Amino acid sequence: MRRTFLAPTLTAGVLLACLATVSVATSPDVNSTTAQAATVELAAPFERLQHELEKQWPHNRMVRIVFHGHSVPAGYFKTPIVRAFDAYPSLFHRQLCEQYPTAVIDVSVTAIGGENAVSGAARFERDVLSLRPDLVFIDYCLNDRRVGLENAAEAWRSMIRNALDANVRVVLLTPTPDLHEDILDSTTPLGLHAQQVRDLAEEFGVSISDSYAAFANRASAGEDLQKFMAQGNHPNRAGHEIVASELSKLMRAQAN
Known part of the structure; x- marks a missing residue:
């Protein structure tokens, strides 16, 4: 029996404003209203970031x-071939520049082929937050199968907490397909x-881009996923376009 997978839906006005939502500790002299206002303030930076994207020179x-x-955002197609400009970080960068034509946007890719979230968490502060x-977008599921659910969850939680502690907004990505499953x-x-990634997004109140659901919906509709793949576990340009x-x-959800 085929099932249709639908990406989790966030309510309007919350989807991207909640990218940096974190809990706020309150002292006895801070009432609940103040605490709620502080939480909103922590969630608001994405709105300010959107304003930054809309600004024009010299402001x-x-x-x-x-x-x-891992290898997918790094741009690996049929290993060992790397096509970074056909991978979703570059495709998304171009789309974002078209959406915000007066913005100066830098996209850095710190992905490493073959890496899992445990290794990614170990270098997160050095290689990611130092920038x-x-x-920050995080995409590790394909290789996390090697370390298991528990170890992967601990590593993802570490990266999410470290980003939020640094007031950096986070988006989690579910995996692209593996044709062997x-x-x-x-x-x-x-x-x-x-x-598990969907659950982590809910746990931390951060946003998610559900690539796995997007591909699953196509498979459920009868599409052959092979046409989106460069090899069994790496998408081709068409597959990366789905993720982008x-x-x-x-990114457009709150602007509309």
């Missing part, structure tokens, strides 16, 4: 976005890791 500044993960990013079966190893399109939808 604009560089906005920096970092993609952290002083405005926004049935994407319509939510109990496969990759399906379980995809669900999902990211653009996410």
Whole structure:
């Protein structure tokens, strides 16, 4: 039986404003109203970032976005071939520049082929936060199957906490397909890791771009996912375009 996967929906006005929502500790002399206002203030920086993207010279500044993960955001197609300009970070960069034509936007890719979230978390402060990013995307599920759900969850939590502590907004990505697993079966190893990322997004109140659901919906509709893949576990240009399109939808949601 085929099932249709739908990406999690966030309410209007919350989707991107909640990219940096974190808990606020209150002391006995701070009432609940003040605490709520502080939480809103922590969530508001994305709105300010959007204003930065809309500014024109000489009032604009560089906005920096970092993609952290494994071989897919690094641009590996059929290993060992790398096509970074056909990978979703570059495609998204171009779409974002078209959406905000007066913005200066830097996209840095700190992804390493073959890496999992445990290794990515170990270098997160050195390689990601040192760039002083405005926004970080995290994509590790494909390789996290090697370390298991528990170790992967601990590593993702570490990266999310470190980013939020630095007042950096975070978007989590579920994986692109692996043709060796049935994407319509939510109990496969990759399906379980995809669900864990959805759960982490809810746990921390950060946003998610559900690539896995986007591909699953195509498979459920009868499309052959092979046409989106360069090899069994790496998308081709068409596959990367699906991921970039999902990211653009996410970024446009609050502007509409």
